[in-house]
Amino acid sequence: MISAVLVFAQLAGFSPSAVIRFNQLGYLPDAPKVAVYCDFKRLDDLHFRVSDTAGRVVFEGSAASVGAFGPCIDTHRLDFSPITKPGDYRITVGATEAQIRIRPDAYAGAADTLLYYMREQRSGYNPLFKTVVHLHDGIVVDDSSRFGKFVPVTGGWADASDYLQYVMTSANATFVMLMAYRDHPRAFGDHFDSRGLTGSNGVPDVLDEARHGLAWLVRMFPSDSEMYNQLGDDRDHTYWDIPPNDSADYGWGKGKERALYPCTGKPQGLFKYKNRSDGFASTAGKYASTFALASSLYAKRDPAFAAKVRRKALAAYAIGRKFPGVCQGAPGRAPYYYEEDNWVDDMELAAAELYALTRDRKYMADALEYASREPVTPWMGADTAKHYQWYPWHNNGHYEIWRNATVPSTNVVAQHYLRGLRAVANRARNGFKIGIPFIWCSNNLMASFATQAYLYRRMTGDNQFREYEQAALDWLFGTNPWGVSMVIGLPHDGVFARDPHSVVANQLHVQLTGALLDGPVYSSIYKNLLGISLHDPDEYASFNTGFIVYHDDVGDYSTNEPIMDGTANLTYLLAAMADGQH
Ligand SMILES: [Ca+2]
Numbered sequence: 185m186i187s188a189v190l191v192f193a194q195l196a197g198f199s200p201s202a203v204i205r206f207n208q209l210g211y212l213p214d215a216p217k218v219a220v221y222c223d224f225k226r227l228d229d230l231h232f233r234v235s236d237t238a239g240r241v242v243f244e245g246s247a248a249s250v251g252a253f254g255p256c257i258d259t260h261r262l263d264f265s266p267i268t269k270p271g272d273y274r275i276t277v278g279a280t281e282a283q284i285r286i287r288p289d290a291y292a293g294a295a296d297t298l299l300y301y302m303r304e305q306r307s308g309y310n311p312l313f314k315t316v317v318h319l320h321d322g323i324v325v326d327d328s329s330r331f332g333k334f335v336p337v338t339g340g341w342a343d344a345s346d347y348l349q350y351v352m353t354s355a356n357a358t359f360v361m362l363m364a365y366r367d368h369p370r371a372f373g374d375h376f377d378s379r380g381l382t383g384s385n386g387v388p389d390v391l392d393e394a395r396h397g398l399a400w401l402v403r404m405f406p407s408d409s410e411m412y413n414q415l416g417d418d419r420d421h422t423y424w425d426i427p428p429n430d431s432a433d434y435g436w437g438k439g440k441e442r443a444l445y446p447c448t449g450k451p452q453g454l455f456k457y458k459n460r461s462d463g464f465a466s467t468a469g470k471y472a473s474t475f476a477l478a479s480s481l482y483a484k485r486d487p488a489f490a491a492k493v494r495r496k497a498l499a500a501y502a503i504g505r506k507f508p509g510v511c512q513g514a515p516g517r518a519p520y521y522y523e524e525d526n527w528v529d530d531m532e533l534a535a536a537e538l539y540a541l542t543r544d545r546k547y548m549a550d551a552l553e554y555a556s557r558e559p560v561t562p563w564m565g566a567d568t569a570k571h572y573q574w575y576p577w578h579n580n581g582h583y584e585i586w587r588n589a590t591v592p593s594t595n596v597v598a599q600h601y602l603r604g605l606r607a608v609a610n611r612a613r614n615g616f617k618i619g620i621p622f623i624w625c626s627n628n629l630m631a632s633f634a635t636q637a638y639l640y641r642r643m644t645g646d647n648q649f650r651e652y653e654q655a656a657l658d659w660l661f662g663t664n665p666w667g668v669s670m671v672i673g674l675p676h677d678g679v680f681a682r683d684p685h686s687v688v689a690n691q692l693h694v695q696l697t698g699a700l701l702d703g704p705v706y707s708s709i710y711k712n713l714l715g716i717s718l719h720d721p722d723e724y725a726s727f728n729t730g731f732i733v734y735h736d737d738v739g740d741y742s743t744n745e746p747i748m749d750g751t752a753n754l755t756y757l758l759a760a761m762a763d764g765q766h
């Protein structure tokens with residue numbers, strides 16, 4: 185057994201000579217199936233075998249050297265796609281082996297598993313703690329006309345392992361969950377109620393979660409003249425505490441109201457650092473698209489709510505038209521904040537959804553015009569980007585235009601996706617077929633690249649990026665240098681983070697099932713971030729020798745922190761993989 189060999193080697197102080205990395209969730213019978221052989225020395229072509237549970241060799245293949253990647257001195261892609269029969273298999277290269285699965289239901293329930301983490305992140309009533317957290321939100325800051333005003337905005341989700349909350353990420357999370365349900369309803373079950381407690385309530389759990397987000401977004405945009413953007417700031421980081429304790433102090437006492445930031449169209453930041461906000465449209469567009477899609481989906485389920493969010497969608501869109509530009513995250517004491525620099529993508533998606541909702545042709549004209557201004561999400565093909573500079577990580581607007589437009593507009597937006605995919609694929613000439621930049625939250629980029637590739641494939645039938653799409657998905661579930669699934673608890677018997685950067689996990693010893701981690705970053709980024717140190721010896725040290733690093737350590741907030749928006753972003757792809765439309 186290779187696992188025993190590896191354990192022995194590590195105990196004895198040796199690094200393994202080679203490892204096989206694979207998708208631990210399993211391979212779909214009709215999908216490309218590749219495991220990656222990562223060797224710590226140079227190697228020429230190699231042969232590999234796949235055998236079934238009876239020990240019979242069912243496939244033999246050869247793989248060419250693809251060269252170094254990260255800690256791997258050499259890599260080989262072990263392609264066993266010809267095997268389509270579901271079952272358990274063993275893949276071997278010499279003395280190195282791995283157990284793999286082929287399953288038609290490899291992704292069954294996976295999208296619902298992500299929702300465990302969303303529920304755990306809830307502000308307002310929190311089903312993990314069975315109490316209301318952050319009850320006193322919030323008081324307006326950084327706005328001369330309303331400074332000090334209390335606005336009831338309890339609800340929503342904590343963004344990560346701190347408790348800051350953003351419309352930017354929360355609206356996108358809500359949108360993606362609604363879109364996942366609209367397109368792949370069969371992937372979702374009903375095992376929890378609207379508060380997130382065990383027990384079905386006749387509503388798919390993904391809609392329970394989306395509705396929790398919508399309720400908060402409605403509070404954050406209470407009238408046409410009040411558009412809020414952010415709740416809390418990094419003064420939250422003063423204490424490392426669980427949410428029911430409400431430890432943060434924003435000047436009104438510990439556990440009291442949190443700071444509420446409106447969009448103002450001007451740079452914000454109460455202390456040393458200021459953002460570059462110059463408009464409303466990035467946030468207004470996200471409100472508008474999410475409310476418009478919700479209005480369509482709730483038309484029959486809840487007509488009064490559908491009418492209410494329809495009005496808000498139209499109002500938010502009008503604000504975005506009137507005040508183009510971005511409404512960025514507000515920095516606190518530290519220089520880190522969400523530096524979103526694009527807004528035409530958000531207005532494009534909003535216009536596309538408003539067209540779907542109203543059939544008013546002016547919205548389709550707007551959507552196409554916005555699409556032409558940013559055909560490719562700008563991180564695609566780049567080496568780096570600022571923190572959340574190009575957000576959302578992929579532009580669902582192109583797909584939403586395609587759903588509702590006619591030729592030639594459908595071809596135009598498909599070509600936009602194609603350009604972005606090609607830009608990433610051109611950087612992916614390595615053994616893992618990975619072309620994203622390893623900036624902070626790289627798993628978000630990985631999930632979005634795979635989702636865009638999937639959407640493009642569905643739109644066009646063009647399979648030229650299929651292997652890249654699969655490689656990105658496989659990466660998230662273990663086909664990476666560390667052999668770690670980037671989603672905690674998926675699969676339940678897989679190798680995943682046991683020590684994430686989370687006070688809840690750390691103090692309560694709770695497994696944050698369903699949480700997508702930030703993911704690996706360039707070692708140069710890791711070395712330059714403030715306040716990072718590992719608390720324990722690095723069990724992955726022998727795989728952290730290259731240009732990217734990942735640490736399963738509570739001290740590493742750059743690679744091992746769960747992210748709410750990334751988790752929600754992945755619901756679409758996992759739902760698509762589960763419902764047979766792959
Ligand atoms: Ca439910």
Ligand SMILES: [Ca+2]
Pocket residue numbers: 466524525526527528529530574575576
């Ligand atoms: Ca944007």
